[in-house]
Amino acid sequence: MNAHDVKSVGIVGARGHTGAELIRLIARHPGLELAFVSSRELDGQRVTDHVAEFAGGLRYENLSHEAVAAGRADAVVLALPNGKAKEIVAAIDAEKPDAVIVDLSADYRFDNAWYYGLPELTRTRYAGQKRISNPGCYATAMQLAIAPLKDELAAPPACFGVSGYSGAGTTPSDKNNPEKLRDNLMPYALVDHLHEREVTRQLGVPVEFMPHVGPHFRGITMTVNLWLQQSTNADAVKAHYREFYDGEPLVRVIDEAPWVSAIAGKHYAEVGGFAVAPGGKRVVIVATLDNLLKGAATQALQNLNLAFGFDEMEAIPRP
Ligand SMILES: NC(=O)C1=CN([C@@H]2O[C@H](COP(=O)(O)OP(=O)(O)OC[C@H]3O[C@@H](n4cnc5c(N)ncnc54)[C@H](OP(=O)(O)O)[C@@H]3O)[C@@H](O)[C@H]2O)C=CC1
Ligand SMILES: CC(=O)N[C@@H](CCC(=O)OP(=O)(O)O)C(=O)O
Structure with missing residues (x-):
């Protein structure tokens, strides 16, 4: 260079x-x-x-x-x-x-004049915009978990999210107080969280989101319950997700339900679980990501790379 x-x-x-x-x-x-x-x-x-x-x-x-x-x-x-x-x-x-x-x-996540930069789902809409809104951390996890099935849904997905307390920033509050979080899980904003609205708007389907903050520093677990119109099986869902994210270095599709401890400090998200209930119409999928990386800084760098014409993965360590 x-x-x-x-x-x-x-x-x-x-x-x-x-x-x-x-x-x-x-x-x-x-x-x-x-x-x-x-x-x-x-x-x-x-x-x-x-x-x-x-x-x-x-x-x-x-x-x-x-x-x-x-x-x-x-x-x-x-x-x-x-x-x-x-x-x-x-x-x-x-x-x-x-x-x-x-x-x-x-x-600016609700402003049509700004490009919403979740590259794996929106990069085809990038047309040289200079104003880029970076997605929310939970919102990234929800969208990665739901997007491949969004056209098959029979009801709003229910999303149970748990974030490490770095998600609450550095301004002191209960949600980033390690003392109050010790041996604890703190539910908050149980309806109408901003990321519920963000995902509803971006995917064009309503979602229901229940956030919690836990005692770990970094990393989000997003467990999503999806009701489908047609019955399916775990192998078909897995194959569909593998194909949907084929060639995406920052979304790893794995068979088992991912653990948050495995992605802390990592730049990629993991999507897995793929449990299908008897009857074949209820699917549970789990996504994990580091809220500070794929949920924020890494995604911002993907967007900067896109805006400057660099390779989208430039300087992002590959899995
Ligand atoms: N933490 C996360 O996991 C994620 C955060 N985000 C978003 O990214 C943004 C930054 O988050 P994060 O890095 O966690 O935030 P922090 O609280 O860790 O840092 C905020 C920064 O902004 C500065 N700042 C300027 N004005 C103010 C003000 N009026 N009140 C408080 N701080 C101020 C802070 O102080 P100073 O000027 O002293 O340096 C500090 O440098 C937020 O909008 C957040 O919602 C998005 C995705 C994930
Ligand atoms: C644990 C915790 O408090 N998390 C933050 C989300 C962090 C984030 O992505 O926020 P923005 O949408 O504000 O960018 C929250 O729920 O508000």
Whole structure:
């Protein structure tokens, strides 16, 4: 890769869990470099002191929206909590409309002007859009589990999800308090979670989602109960999923129900289980993924690679 092909990326909210993962991924990418990393709390501190995989003298900066927009980045990744993107997007729209923006929050997932980037399911809709909304972590797991059967459904899929507590970010709450989570499983937002609406909108079929947070740090287990119109058997369902995800390095279809401990720190999702109830119309499928990687940073890198014309898997370790 020639030096002039190297694209620069700025990260806003770079102290957070997903921002740190993205710094690690960009550090190993031959075609990307970091232009800036913005954080209020870490202003002035060296990135190497927080992300060991990063080499170089770059320091975190507390940048205003205007400074972000005026920065030299070809792409800006927003890794801010929900509800914080609008003003910064407006500043970039005004100053540098051709810059790519990848937003990790939920703020643009319902906006038709933005490309929704779940590559395995939506990449054929990518047509050079510069505004990219990165899917939610649970929403990624649900869509990967349901999409191959979405046209066969007889009822809304019921999705039981359990997330590690890194899914709740770094702002202190019960959901990321290891003391309160010890020996515990915390149900929350049992109807109308944002990801329920996100998946319903993206797949075009209603889904029912019941989230929980557990005592582990990273990784999601999504167990999905699907009622089908026609009866089937486990071998047929497995074969259908293998064919649907054939050639997808970041979706591994396995026979058994996957364990979350196996995908923590991994870039791919696993989909398996494929239990079929007597009668053949009720199927249970389990998907696991690392919420910080395929559920966030790895997916953001797939989207950046797509936007810059790199191989979609560039710098993403293969299974
Ligand atoms: N965690 C996960 O598993 C996933 C998260 N996401 C989404 O990605 C985004 C980032 O998530 P995550 O990395 O977990 O978040 P964190 O809470 O870990 O980090 C958020 C970052 O944004 C900065 N920030 C700027 N403004 C605010 C503010 N008003 N309140 C709090 N923090 C602020 C933080 O502080 P500072 O400025 O001091 O650096 C920090 O750098 C969120 O929208 C989240 O919903 C999506 C998929 C998965
Ligand atoms: C355990 C936990 O709290 N998880 C978060 C989801 C994290 C995520 O993907 O959130 P966004 O849709 O906000 O990007 C939640 O349920 O809100």
